[in-house]
Amino acid sequence: MKQNIRHLSLEEIQEQFIELGEPKFRAGQIWQWLWQKGAPGFHEMTNLPKAFREKLESHYDVYKMSVSDRQLSSDKTIKCGFKLYDGEFVEGVLIPQEDRMTACISSQVGCSLTCSFCATARLPRKRNLFYDEIYDQVDLINRMALDAYGTRLSNIVFMGMGEPLLNYNQVMKAIERITAEDGLGMSPKRITVSTAGIAKMIRKLGEDEVKFNLALSLHAANDEKRNKIMPINETNSLSALMDALIYFYDKTGTRITYEYVMLKDENDTLQDARELSAFARQIPSKINLIEYNPIENGLYEKSSGNAMHRFKDMLEQNGCIVNIRRSRGQDIDAACGQLANKQLSSL
Numbered sequence: 001m002k003q004n005i006r007h008l009s010l011e012e013i014q015e016q017f018i019e020l021g022e023p024k025f026r027a028g029q030i031w032q033w034l035w036q037k038g039a040p041g042f043h044e045m046t047n048l049p050k051a052f053r054e055k056l057e058s059h060y061d062v063y064k065m066s067v068s069d070r071q072l073s074s075d076k077t078i079k080c081g082f083k084l085y086d087g088e089f090v091e092g093v094l095i096p097q098e099d100r101m102t103a104c105i106s107s108q109v110g111c112s113l114t115c116s117f118c119a120t121a122r123l124p125r126k127r128n129l130f131y132d133e134i135y136d137q138v139d140l141i142n143r144m145a146l147d148a149y150g151t152r153l154s155n156i157v158f159m160g161m162g163e164p165l166l167n168y169n170q171v172m173k174a175i176e177r178i179t180a181e182d183g184l185g186m187s188p189k190r191i192t193v194s195t196a197g198i199a200k201m202i203r204k205l206g207e208d209e210v211k212f213n214l215a216l217s218l219h220a221a222n223d224e225k226r227n228k229i230m231p232i233n234e235t236n237s238l239s240a241l242m243d244a245l246i247y248f249y250d251k252t253g254t255r256i257t258y259e260y261v262m263l264k265d266e267n268d269t270l271q272d273a274r275e276l277s278a279f280a281r282q283i284p285s286k287i288n289l290i291e292y293n294p295i296e297n298g299l300y301e302k303s304s305g306n307a308m309h310r311f312k313d314m315l316e317q318n319g320c321i322v323n324i325r326r327s328r329g330q331d332i333d334a335a336c337g338q339l340a341n342k343q344l345s346s347l
């Protein structure tokens with residue numbers, strides 16, 4: 001297999017070009033094509049001499065991922081299937097809203113966690129994505145946003161397939177490229193990494209003083225209940241998570257977002273709301289209440305509108321900042337927790 005040129009640093013490309021007898025400045029040109037213009041291959045790098053492009057092609061590959069499938073929801077959400085260089089698939093979603101254009105992207109092929117309400121949890125974790133594959137989802141969804149809606153992406157959420165904090169290094173590198181001046185130049189304040197809660201890695205985000213936002217998929221603020229729906233809680237208890245979050249907040253000053261999927265009669269009682277507010281009040285935060293999206297042979301039902309509003313009122317009475325998040329793309333299985341390569345695996 002040819003070397004993946006995007007796995008080289010600018011300095012490494014410079015060194016290799018010198019060995020190939022090419023002037024050093026060519027490395028800068030290539031770098032720009034790779035990371036600012038998102039070129040799919042050397043052929044497209046039209047300001048480079050043809051002979052040079054052919055030479056590059058004989059040594060390297062860009063391994064750009066391709067869009068293998070697209071589905072449009074009645075609410076204008078677009079779900080994309082992406083085919084990776086080794087034949088694996090991941091999914092990403094473009095979510096147009098009035099005031100923002102959000103890409104929801106994946107960090108792993110499948111997922112190693114086994115949250116009981118999530119469709120992705122039923123896929124085996126096949127492998128981590130490389131940082132160029134994470135970057136490609138943003139680049140390709142950005143192009144789609146421009147094509148379909150005439151607007152660039154404004155926000156990115158790592159809420160697709162996989163657990164981003166179990167692919168820490170590649171996620172960090174991808175965010176570096178997405179936010180870099182010589183990359184896509186997006187603001188880290190408009191990026192949110194969502195985790196099911198890996199305490200050690202939340203701490204690491206604090207140590208690394210990251211500038212992006214952190215969301216914790218909480219879904220229960222009581223260890224017994226949380227163990228039941230999110231087995232990862234057995235080794236990352238609520239108190240371990242809170243210690244890590246306090247550390248993260250001290251280091252970054254960034255308010256945490258708690259995601260809370262409302263499951264009928266499982267986690268939607270007023271007692272659950274009281275436990276949630278007690279947990280959330282420990283550091284500056286906001287809470288997103290999410291409607292449960294049905295999955296095939298799912299164990300749960302969504303809470304009624306009434307139950308959600310009562311829950312929200314109780315949280316607010318206890319001083320929490322709360323939003324009810326409307327679900328998007330449900331009709332095409334593009335909503336939270338529904339990404340399961342369904343269309344693709346049936347091809």
Ligand code: SAH
Pocket residue numbers: 117118119158159160161162163164194195196197215216217259261290291292293294295336337338
């Ligand atoms: N592993 C990370 C990233 C995935 S984010 C994490 O857990 O945060 C996907 C979000 O959708 C998470 O908040 C997850 O809990 C939520 N989710 C999963 N299944 C869902 C479902 N059926 N309905 C609504 N939200 C769901």
